[in-house]
Amino acid sequence: MKSRTYLPYYFIAPAAIVIFGIALYPILHTFFISLHQINLKFPDLGMSFIWFENYIRLFQDGRAMGALFNTIFFTVSTVALELVFGMIIAILMDRALRFRGILRATVLIPWAMPTVVAAMLWRWMYNDQSGIINAILYGTGIIPEYIQFLAEPALAWTAVIVTEVWKTTPFMALLLLAGLQVIPREVYEASEIDGASKVRTFFTITLPLLRPVLLVALLFRTLDAFRVFDVIFVMTGGGPGNATESLSLYTYKTMFGALDFGYGSALSVLTFVCVIIISVLYIKFIGTRGQQ
Amino acid sequence: MKFSGLIALIVVYSLLLIGCAEDNDITTITFNVGRDPTAAHHSIIRNFEEKHPDIRVQVVESPQDASLQHDLYVTRFAGKDASIDVIAIDVIWTAEFARAGWLLPLNDLVEELPMDDFLPGPIEACTYQDSLYALPWFTDAGLLYYRTDLLEEYGFDEPKTWDELTEIVSTIRQDYPHLSGFLIQAEQYEGLITNVMEFLWSHGADVWDETGRWRIATPEAEEALQLLINFIQVEGIIPRGVLTYQEEESRHVFQDGRAIFLRNWPYVWELANNPATGSNVAGKIGIAPVPGKEPDKQAATLGGWNLGISSFSEHPEESWKLIRFFMEYEQMKQFSIEGGRLPTRISLYEDPDILERSPYFKDLYEVFINARPRPVTPHYSQISDIMQVNIHRALLGRLSVREALERIDAEVLALFGRYGQ
Amino acid sequence: MRSTRKGKIGFGIIVIVTVVLMVFPFVWQVITSVKSPGEIFQAPPSILPEQIYTQNYKDVFTAGVPFHWYLRNSLIIAGLTTIVCLIIGSFAAYVLARFKFKGQALFLGILLAVAMFPQVAIISPLFLFFRDIGLLNTYPGLILPYTTFALPLTIWILTSFFRELPTDLEDAALIDGCSPFQSFYRIIVPLAAPGMVTTAILVFIFAWNEFLFALIFNTANHMRTVTVGITMFPGLHEVPWGTIFAASTIITLPLVLMVLILQKRIVQGLTAGSVKG
Numbered sequence A: 001m002k003s004r005t006y007l008p009y010y011f012i013a014p015a016a017i018v019i020f021g022i023a024l025y026p027i028l029h030t031f032f033i034s035l036h037q038i039n040l041k042f043p044d045l046g047m048s049f050i051w052f053e054n055y056i057r058l059f060q061d062g063r064a065m066g067a068l069f070n071t072i073f074f075t076v077s078t079v080a081l082e083l084v085f086g087m088i089i090a091i092l093m094d095r096a097l098r099f100r101g102i103l104r105a106t107v108l109i110p111w112a113m114p115t116v117v118a119a120m121l122w123r124w125m126y127n128d129q130s131g132i133i134n135a136i137l138y139g140t141g142i143i144p145e146y147i148q149f150l151a152e153p154a155l156a157w158t159a160v161i162v163t164e165v166w167k168t169t170p171f172m173a174l175l176l177l178a179g180l181q182v183i184p185r186e187v188y189e190a191s192e193i194d195g196a197s198k199v200r201t202f203f204t205i206t207l208p209l210l211r212p213v214l215l216v217a218l219l220f221r222t223l224d225a226f227r228v229f230d231v232i233f234v235m236t237g238g239g240p241g242n243a244t245e246s247l248s249l250y251t252y253k254t255m256f257g258a259l260d261f262g263y264g265s266a267l268s269v270l271t272f273v274c275v276i277i278i279s280v281l282y283i284k285f286i287g288t289r290g291q292q
Numbered sequence B: 001m002k003f004s005g006l007i008a009l010i011v012v013y014s015l016l017l018i019g020c021a022e023d024n025d026i027t028t029i030t031f032n033v034g035r036d037p038t039a040a041h042h043s044i045i046r047n048f049e050e051k052h053p054d055i056r057v058q059v060v061e062s063p064q065d066a067s068l069q070h071d072l073y074v075t076r077f078a079g080k081d082a083s084i085d086v087i088a089i090d091v092i093w094t095a096e097f098a099r100a101g102w103l104l105p106l107n108d109l110v111e112e113l114p115m116d117d118f119l120p121g122p123i124e125a126c127t128y129q130d131s132l133y134a135l136p137w138f139t140d141a142g143l144l145y146y147r148t149d150l151l152e153e154y155g156f157d158e159p160k161t162w163d164e165l166t167e168i169v170s171t172i173r174q175d176y177p178h179l180s181g182f183l184i185q186a187e188q189y190e191g192l193i194t195n196v197m198e199f200l201w202s203h204g205a206d207v208w209d210e211t212g213r214w215r216i217a218t219p220e221a222e223e224a225l226q227l228l229i230n231f232i233q234v235e236g237i238i239p240r241g242v243l244t245y246q247e248e249e250s251r252h253v254f255q256d257g258r259a260i261f262l263r264n265w266p267y268v269w270e271l272a273n274n275p276a277t278g279s280n281v282a283g284k285i286g287i288a289p290v291p292g293k294e295p296d297k298q299a300a301t302l303g304g305w306n307l308g309i310s311s312f313s314e315h316p317e318e319s320w321k322l323i324r325f326f327m328e329y330e331q332m333k334q335f336s337i338e339g340g341r342l343p344t345r346i347s348l349y350e351d352p353d354i355l356e357r358s359p360y361f362k363d364l365y366e367v368f369i370n371a372r373p374r375p376v377t378p379h380y381s382q383i384s385d386i387m388q389v390n391i392h393r394a395l396l397g398r399l400s401v402r403e404a405l406e407r408i409d410a411e412v413l414a415l416f417g418r419y420g421q
Numbered sequence C: 001m002r003s004t005r006k007g008k009i010g011f012g013i014i015v016i017v018t019v020v021l022m023v024f025p026f027v028w029q030v031i032t033s034v035k036s037p038g039e040i041f042q043a044p045p046s047i048l049p050e051q052i053y054t055q056n057y058k059d060v061f062t063a064g065v066p067f068h069w070y071l072r073n074s075l076i077i078a079g080l081t082t083i084v085c086l087i088i089g090s091f092a093a094y095v096l097a098r099f100k101f102k103g104q105a106l107f108l109g110i111l112l113a114v115a116m117f118p119q120v121a122i123i124s125p126l127f128l129f130f131r132d133i134g135l136l137n138t139y140p141g142l143i144l145p146y147t148t149f150a151l152p153l154t155i156w157i158l159t160s161f162f163r164e165l166p167t168d169l170e171d172a173a174l175i176d177g178c179s180p181f182q183s184f185y186r187i188i189v190p191l192a193a194p195g196m197v198t199t200a201i202l203v204f205i206f207a208w209n210e211f212l213f214a215l216i217f218n219t220a221n222h223m224r225t226v227t228v229g230i231t232m233f234p235g236l237h238e239v240p241w242g243t244i245f246a247a248s249t250i251i252t253l254p255l256v257l258m259v260l261i262l263q264k265r266i267v268q269g270l271t272a273g274s275v276k277g
Helices: A002-031 A052-059 A060-095 A099-108 A113-126 A132-139 A153-182 A185-193 A198-226 A230-235 A247-257 A261-286 B002-019 B040-051 B066-078 B091-099 B120-126 B148-153 B164-176 B190-201 B221-236 B241-244 B247-255 B267-273 B316-327 B329-339 B346-350 B352-357 B365-370 B380-396 B400-420 C004-035 C053-063 C067-098 C104-116 C120-133 C140-164 C166-177 C180-209 C212-215 C226-230 C241-270
Strands: B025-034 B055-062 B085-092 B135-139 B142-148 B180-183 B257-263 B285-288 B302-309
Touching: A002 C067, A002 C104, A002 C120, A002 C140, A052 A060, A052 A261, A060 A099, A060 C004, A060 C212, A099 A153, A099 A247, A099 C004, A099 C180, A099 C241, A113 A153, A113 A230, A113 B352, A113 C004, A113 C226, A113 C241, A132 B055, A153 A230, A153 C004, A153 C180, A198 A261, A198 B148, A198 C104, A198 C140, A230 A247, A230 B002, A247 A261, A247 B380, A247 C120, A261 B285, A261 C104, A261 C120, B025 B066, B025 B241, B025 B316, B025 C104, B040 B055, B040 B066, B040 B316, B040 B329, B055 B316, B066 B085, B066 B091, B066 B221, B066 C120, B066 C212, B085 B091, B085 B316, B091 B120, B091 B302, B091 B380, B120 B135, B120 B302, B120 B365, B135 B190, B135 B316, B135 B329, B135 B365, B142 B267, B148 B164, B148 B285, B148 C053, B164 B180, B164 B257, B180 B247, B190 B221, B190 B380, B221 B241, B221 B400, B241 B380, B247 B257, B247 B267, B247 C140, B257 B267, B267 B285, B302 C166, B316 B329, B329 B346, B329 B352, B346 B365, B346 C241, B380 B400, B380 C166, C067 C104, C067 C140, C067 C166, C067 C180, C067 C241, C104 C140, C120 C140, C120 C212, C140 C180, C180 C226, C180 C241, C212 C226, C226 C241
Parallel strands: B025 B055, B025 B085, B180 B257
Antiparallel strands: B085 B302, B135 B302, B142 B257, B142 B285
């Protein structure tokens, strides 16, 4: 049947039109701008084509490299923690009998809150005097005196990471739960008959079977974490001492603060390239369903 | 198919937009401003429309948060958007917007106004390369709030110098160790710079040298910053928590009764004196100028907002009429009384109605007339960013004061090297 | 499975700790939203409010901010985004799951690229584009970008769902003379309905919570959405925390309720959608 050859194209056409129509031009435009010197504050300097000068500047810019390092650190730690907690919660949801309903509903709450408000809420919970976290830790004797969480680079990082992990673990948990429920019960039973421990079963049976869903969950979480902006912007503004500045935050300050669109676009492309590299690594090492 | 439906939707909406054609005799201009809960400008605009039946003013409100407003306006101006006519801008953006060519110069127009009657600081902040690009709508200046009950208990007068403030805090805290001494705003954000500038100026330091060239690494600046760091790290005059504070965090600690001194804007006065806001210190607070190294060096950083006309406006004449209306004595008076804002015209500080509503205007007139703008340069937002990063590092103890100041100089000069001062 | 009494208790404790950790910040927000302005900033904070202070909730709707408009706009925009996204996305996901065709890998790659690009960079060109075609301050002006940036996730998830569905039924339908479109519409969509629900919630929450596009594109008050609406409460300096937390509770509750109502379907959806044939 000849019509079948074209059929897939009819089916993806609407999605392709929307994506090409809306997103492609701005993205290509950003690449184009990144090869120019252009600062909105100085219209008389015009827009001069400077090849890859913005990119060279980028690798000599300690702040950009620091932000890149921060972003990688943030992404690796949050995604790893989300994976662990997401997995635990997914297993709980998969196994729980009596608490199943309440567990599923409550676990999704953090994810339903607007990110900006969630970050404001946590910022305020970390407050050095009227913050509930200090009150609880002090009240239970865990800390001898109130802590200024957001005034200390290491603690500020911890605070930001905790907030992000709290906010986005539900996404991971939900997708992993889907993956877990695909696995037929018989597989576990067979494994138990063989005398394998539960831990061993998890690593030799469950994890490999979770691969496809793990890929989607990790991929999209990593893409998001790598572009982290709201949580850091609201909680620390990049502080203390610029210790928590992410690539997106630096890009934002460059574009909308300094109005340096050329360099800001180059920073965006750097983010983009990094995420592509990560995606390729994921797809290579975890495998993809797209190639099945 | 759904997609054709979508296109139909788009077409319908576009037609709707085109359909909103204007009446020929009436010109509509937009007034772009951050939302103000006091809504004081609304009645003034109604009066304006009554007086000018041929002009209609559409108020376009955005979130009050300055950085959100900045993003919004930058995007619109970058697109040469003609939908902005009159715009309210933060004092620190004025030079930047002027340099970008987004604001109309007002030099020829302002002759209609008694320019001698305006406060000098706000006018300086509206001036870029000897041209006026906006007019000051209302002003703001850093003030020192103190607990009158505590100071009276120990027989202290309001401090005029940093030494006096230190002495008062040390004495009172011997009996009240849980009280914070002095609260400022020192998170890594714009507010840090408003505080730091007051420390610099109050030590006779500045960011420009006598020839008008950038230079922050001076012995005076080093002394000023070192004092700030000692307050935080050594003497505990300023609690370490301020490294995470913006205006509101510090206000709440102060009005809950947990601090002796607070540096903040005038807005705190009415809130902290109103028990309905949850204040525990209503009637127990005083205001004074921020201290200096010597009594004659007291300095305040200028805040406030200006009104300008977009270069892309299709109705500059009508826009000017609106700005001029806001700048007239009567309207500025009404705005000050209804909105609690500080007027920018000198004569209003003697107006009996205004003094009745805000008696402290009289005592602090010296502060308002001497308030100084942060560096007026199109590079300001970047300079502020550079200062925030390096000074915050110094406050954390990760950089020495000298290193921090020298780095600021190096980075700012590199910036000037790239684009010109 | 062997399960001892001890194990059950331990398991129960883990569940309770998890629930408490996940839900506590939200509960704290609700508690704070019914505290008076003075009590919110007490140190140390009071665990339960001295009295229920409802003024914060009244202020959300009466403080001069038309919050009910914002709610309506967000509902319309997020709702339509979800519908458009699901329809367009399920078409694409169906062929990606069932067919091999030229450009498939390229399409998947472009999808990811769109999902990856920093939005700060594209807001400016997109603003110009939308202004020129008259989409600022309209519903489609937000629905279109939201659909664009939610499509990659939609398609990736739906593809994985569709792939798990048995092919026998479709084959039978094709033999019976159904067109591929009919077999998709009559067989795949109903089978995958639970999976679509999960995706719908994901997309809805994304659109409901988006901030940057909403701030820049819809500046007219009657077209504003709730997330931007919350930022309309603060004044020049003062931030009314109680009102903001009340507003945040108000806009989070519909989502929580929706999730509560649909939660059976979500988990079933993920399960049913992925039962191997």
